Amino acid sequence: MKARIGVIIFPGSCDDRDALHAVEHLGGEAVALWHADADLDDCTGVIVPGGFSYGDYLRAGAIARFAPVMRAVEAFAAAGGPVLGICNGFQVLCEAGLLPGVLRPNHHGRFVCRDVDLVVQAAGSHWLGGLEPGAVLRIPVKHHDGAWYAPPAEQERVEAAGQVALRYADNPNGALADVACVTNTAGNVCGLMPHPEHAVDAALGPVGGRPLLQGLLALARAHKRTGLVTA
Amino acid sequence: MRAGRLFDLELDVSEPAEAERVGREAADRVLANGLIEGYEVVVVEEPAAEELVAE
Numbered sequence: 001m002k003a004r005i006g007v008i009i010f011p012g013s014c015d016d017r018d019a020l021h022a023v024e025h026l027g028g029e030a031v032a033l034w035h036a037d038a039d040l041d042d043c044t045g046v047i048v049p050g051g052f053s054y055g056d057y058l059r060a061g062a063i064a065r066f067a068p069v070m071r072a073v074e075a076f077a078a079a080g081g082p083v084l085g086i087c088n089g090f091q092v093l094c095e096a097g098l099l100p101g102v103l104r105p106n107h108h109g110r111f112v113c114r115d116v117d118l119v120v121q122a123a124g125s126h127w128l129g130g131l132e133p134g135a136v137l138r139i140p141v142k143h144h145d146g147a148w149y150a151p152p153a154e155q156e157r158v159e160a161a162g163q164v165a166l167r168y169a170d171n172p173n174g175a176l177a178d179v180a181c182v183t184n185t186a187g188n189v190c191g192l193m194p195h196p197e198h199a200v201d202a203a204l205g206p207v208g209g210r211p212l213l214q215g216l217l218a219l220a221r222a223h224k225r226t227g228l229v230t231a
Numbered sequence: 232m233r234a235g236r237l238f239d240l241e242l243d244v245s246e247p248a249e250a251e252r253v254g255r256e257a258a259d260r261v262l263a264n265g266l267i268e269g270y271e272v273v274v275v276e277e278p279a280a281e282e283l284v285a286e
Contacts, residue, residue: 058261058262059264062264095264102266102267149266149267150266154266
């Protein structure tokens with residue numbers, strides 16, 4: 001049974017095609033979802049991809065959260081559906097309140113584009129196919145506003161709840177506590193600044209993105225079995 | 232260093248209090264992210280047409 005994964009396309013998205021390719025490359029069925037659509041076309045997993053949705057003129061992800069398709073994503077997430085936000089998608093999910101915190105401009109004020117090593121945390125197994133804590137994944141980053149931040153009380157709550165899935169081995173952007181990837185409290189929504197969809201094919205570079213996307217496919221298959229599929 | 236932005240909202244409302252309420256709602260919902268940004272709403276009343284003529 002193939003997992004049917006929807007990839008949302010906003011005006012200004014630029015990593016949607018790689019996300020669609022990565023899903024197919026790993027054995028899933030990839031479906032493009034338009035930002036103005038009001039439903040998720042029977043998908044059992046969703047990727048909110050990277051890019052610069054609506055130009056990010058106001059604040060990264062701040063406009064996209066109001067797109068019609070995001071109402072369906074919110075309902076899907078509330079029903080336990082797996083949602084993965086990558087880079088701008090992470091920013092969108094934070095702005096929408098589906099993930100904790102916010103992404104601030106990089107502390108050095110420059111765009112950063114390079115491979116980074118990510119260390120699996122104890123809570124990562126849900127999305128990371130049972131990888132042991134301490135395992136390292138190499139995945140590229142490319143962003144200007146990628147420094148995850150939460151107020152002290154919120155950060156403490158996120159850490160205590162085990163919602164940090166990955167940390168940077170060598171922090172490229174000034175993220176608080178080296179946080180690279182967080183989940184929501186329920187664990188079905190996950191966001192990260194690095195790009196797993198760019199790291200699935202050994203012919204093109206590192207393949208550290210495979211476990212996360214395979215995790216999404218597994219969660220989507222499980223979600224389909226539960227019947228908790230919303231529009 | 233502090234960086235700020237100025238949003239100029241033109242509202243068709245009759246009372247300054249209503250203008251401030253709408254401005255705060257816009258700031259809370261979209262213009263500012265309360266985790267990292269603060270905001271101030273200042274209501275500036277548009278001069279009546281006759282006042283502009285008098286000037």
